[in-house]
Amino acid sequence: MNTIKLLSSFAFVAMLFTSCYTEVVHDDYVVEPPSISIHQVLNTHELWYVDINATKGYGETPFLQKAFTVSFINGVLYANNNIVGLGDTGNGFGIPVADYDAYNMVLDVRHDVDGFSSFDVFQINNNTLELYDINNDTSYFLKGYQRSNFDYDFVFYDNIHYFLQEYDAWEKIYTSNFGAINEFDNENYLQFLAGGNDSGFRSSQDVNGVHVNNLYWDYTGLYGVGNVTGNMYLKTLTLDYDFFNNEYFELSVINDGKIKLYHPASKTVYEFVGRGYIQFKKSINEKGSKPVIKDKKRKFKKDKVENPRDSSRKI
Numbered sequence: 001m002n003t004i005k006l007l008s009s010f011a012f013v014a015m016l017f018t019s020c021y022t023e024v025v026h027d028d029y030v031v032e033p034p035s036i037s038i039h040q041v042l043n044t045h046e047l048w049y050v051d052i053n054a055t056k057g058y059g060e061t062p063f064l065q066k067a068f069t070v071s072f073i074n075g076v077l078y079a080n081n082n083i084v085g086l087g088d089t090g091n092g093f094g095i096p097v098a099d100y101d102a103y104n105m106v107l108d109v110r111h112d113v114d115g116f117s118s119f120d121v122f123q124i125n126n127n128t129l130e131l132y133d134i135n136n137d138t139s140y141f142l143k144g145y146q147r148s149n150f151d152y153d154f155v156f157y158d159n160i161h162y163f164l165q166e167y168d169a170w171e172k173i174y175t176s177n178f179g180a181i182n183e184f185d186n187e188n189y190l191q192f193l194a195g196g197n198d199s200g201f202r203s204s205q206d207v208n209g210v211h212v213n214n215l216y217w218d219y220t221g222l223y224g225v226g227n228v229t230g231n232m233y234l235k236t237l238t239l240d241y242d243f244f245n246n247e248y249f250e251l252s253v254i255n256d257g258k259i260k261l262y263h264p265a266s267k268t269v270y271e272f273v274g275r276g277y278i279q280f281k282k283s284i285n286e287k288g289s290k291p292v293i294k295d296k297k298r299k300f301k302k303d304k305v306e307n308p309r310d311s312s313r314k315i
Contacts, residue, residue, distance in 0.1 A: 038102040041123055042072040045144030047092070048129065049155075052140075059136025062114040063097060066280055068155055070142070075099055077109060081280035083163040084256045087152035095279075107131065157232050160251070161199070161225045164192035168212040168276030169204075170259065179268030184247055189215055190239075190272065192223060199223060201239060212276045219244070225251070237261065 047069045063079065064070070068086070071078040071093045080086055080094035089095060098111040107119040122130040127144040156163070164170070170190045189204040202217040204210075219241055226236040228250075237251040249261040254271070261270045 038105050038107070038121055041121070041129070042102060042107075045127060046147050047071055047145045047150050048142035049145060049150070050140060051143055054141040055138065057133075057136065057138030059133065059138035061117055061133050061136065061138065061140065063109070063111045063117070064131070064140045067094075067097075068159070069094065069150075072100060072102075075101070077111075082166055082278075083156055083159050084166045084274075084277060084279075086156050092147040092150075092152070154232070157235070157253075160235050160253070161192075163253070164223075164225070164259075165194045165199070166278050166280075167257075167274030168278065169215065169274075170272035171208060171275050172270055172272050173208070174269075174271035176269040179263065180266040182263065182266040182268065183244075184263060184266075184270075185268070187219075191215075191217070203239070 048071065049069050050064055050067050052065075066081050067079040068083075069080040073093070076096050077098040077100045078090060078093040078095060079097045080089065081097070082089070082094075098109050098114075100110070101108045102121075105121045107121050109117045109119070111117065117133060117135065119131040119133055122132065124130055124141070129142045129144070131140045131142065132138075133140070168191065170192075172188045172190075175185060186205050187203045188206060188208060189210075191202045191204075193200040193202070199222065201221055201223040203219045204215045205218050206215050221239060221241040223240065224238045226238070228234040228236060233252065235251040237249045239247040239249075241247070247263070248265065249263055252260045252262075254260055257274045257277075259272050261272065262268075263270065
């Protein structure tokens with residue numbers, strides 16, 4: 001009888017000491033230690049989509065505010081900051097923008113231009129991370145994907161307003177020989193300025209071939225991009241001139257540097273090509289020249305739909 005009691009007591013004490021290595025007890029709840037390291041967590045997915053609409057807090061972390069995706073590769077942070085080249089640049093990862101270090105569910109990032117940021121990392125579920133910026137009390141939420149199942153097309157067409165801003169100007173290279181004569185026939189350049197979903201634009205009637213820096217901007221106004229129900233690849237573009245009537249178009253993308261505008265009022269088709277590509281790299285490029293610094297950042301979008309899950313631009 002005594003032997004049985006002694007063995008039972010020994011087993012109970014041993015169980016208590018063993019449990020100390022598997023869980024930490026706090027008053028009325030138990031915190032389980034992470035089963036994998038933060039490095040393993042960051043590398044469970046190739047791409048982390050920055051769900052800008054899920055952001056909580058009133059601060060802004062510049063490099064996350066401008067990124068569509070980020071990737072963590074051997075201490076180097078990659079980002080897709082541009083819509084132009086999305087899915088192709090860096091084999092889908094984008095460009096290197098920072099160095100990072102990760103330890104004890106803390107992520108330290110040293111961005112090439114934006115400087116140092118530190119985050120507490122919380123794994124919400126198998127494909128969602130919360131990055132809490134301790135400096136500005138703001139949380140960003142990242143959705144994890146592999147390149148093979150990430151819908152680059154969705155992100156591209158859901159952010160056409162940013163795509164239009166990624167060139168210094170758009171030059172008209174084609175006007176159809178059909179359609180009624182109208183005032184827009186005289187517009188040869190368009191420029192879309194950064195600032196959110198509905199932003200400023202400028203237009204010029206200068207002749208073709210003029211350098212962007214030498215253009216004279218005849219008109220200004222606001223522009224808006226809208227969706228067409230049932231057709232993800234077709235958009236609407238409204239140019240709201242300051243002192244004239246609006247011009248309305250159907251906008252389609254021919255490739256990363258060329259767009260087509262159909263003018264329903266006159267039934268005329270125009271084609272524009274981008275001049276002066278702006279890469280939001282924010283660091284010295286390979287040739288040593290300084291990049292153009294633009295005030296580009298993603299903003300909340302009321303009609304934002306769910307994040308992409310099926311890929312149509314597979315790497």
